[in-house]
Amino acid sequence: MDALTPAGTDPLTDLLDGVRTTGAVFNRSALSGTWAVRFEDGSPLALAVPMTGPAWVVLENEEPVRLDPGDVAVLSGGTPYTIAGDPSAAPDVTIRPGGRCTVPDGTEHLTHDLGPARVTNTGGTVLLNGLYTLPSVTPGRLLAALPPLAVVPSHQGTCPVNPEAFEDMFCLAPGRQVLLDRMLDLMLITALRAWFTRPGAPLPAWYRAHSDPVIGSALRLLHTDLAHPWTVTSLAAATGVSRAALARMFTELVGQPPMTYLREQRLALAADLLREPETTIGTVAARVGFSSAFSLSTAFKKARGISPSQHRTGTASDKD
Known part of the structure; x- marks a missing residue:
């Protein structure tokens, strides 16, 4: 039987142990044609996972980064960014603080949380986003150690979410918010563990x-x-x-x-x-x-x- 490492001897455990959220906001979008979603929610930490189809992450003054199905993008610091099917596409919806959505003329739009709808292969992109809504749940040391965008390829770390899990995650049943909170924490911690332990990763102080x-x-x-x-x-x-x-x-x-x-x-x-x-x-x-x-x-x-x-x-x- 393998012994578990005691608390405090593992630096990643110490760093990630403070990652806990309440009131997580999940957006799940089934997208096709020309699409682009702008995120100006100010979340200290967020992640994006294309479950089917490709997507591009575009940060200002940076080269667009392609995401393939199963890749996990971790975005930190609250800097605005765009996720699109084509990196040159103009955003047709903007995510605001608290998960509010607006269209280009500023009017409110229906949330991208699609409830219990099933995920199907339709040839488009099914995009999952998780947003941390409170800065207090993200340790400052963690934010300091991360770049604005960290991408974990699907072959490097396993995202603990699959299409079958969506039924439980998004159904309007008792305990739904707790499930979403813990799922976001699990997804983020899994991605960050892969990021910090990747081959050739520089070790911070x-x-x-x-x-x-x-x-x-x-x-x-x-x-x-x-x-x-x-x-x-x-x-x-x-x-x-x-x-x-x-x-x-x-x-x-x-x-x-x-x-x-x-x-x-x-x-x-x-x-x-x-x-x-x-x-x-x-x-x-x-x-x-x-x-x-x-x-x-x-x-x-x-x-x-x-x-x-x-x-x-x-x-x-x-x-x-």
Whole structure:
């Protein structure tokens, strides 16, 4: 039996573990003839997968990139882009924030979420898009490590979506939004794992940090016990270096100071725990190293723009 790698020893796990969404927007379009869709939704992360037929991704001031069936395009940073059947085609619809659609004269258009319609081979292109709607669910380190467009060819990584899965993904049944959220996370993580581990991929500093004898040890200590009352001083003592040396090395290799990194990891774990039924905010606060429910709520809202209660219920209003 193969042993699983403990949390904190795998740099990709640490990077991708914070990728979680609520309120994912999926657009599925059956397109034929001359078509082009402009995306100005501002999503910090998005992906596009042509399930049948080819497509082109066009970013301003960049050469168009062709996508073949099964290729996954990951777009980051919120920069506008166009996906088209012909890279020279003018957009006939624009996707706005929240999944709204407009036609060239600015009027609203029906959403591209086609509900439970079956995917068929009609000679055109069936395009699937997933949009992250909240910047707070995408770690800053991840966005910094990605180019505006990363394409994972179908032979390099397996997209965990097939036409048969669409029936469950898009049917209007209880739990639909949770299914869409988790499916988008799974698709993105699968694509990014293939992207970061592709042959010849340059290794960013945060990736190399895990092989550093001092900072790698510090990362493992933090992840082994996130609730421990760590300070830079205690972490430095545990790794056998001075406080100043640890702070400098950690910031240089990981990209942020030790306590900032620790706070982000605690909040990512809290976001997961808050989804567990019957778990109180106070209990979650204790499990992730915050002194009280109030301190967790304050930090959570500052970092993610919503309170723990809003995150738990997926609502935009709060009664805390």
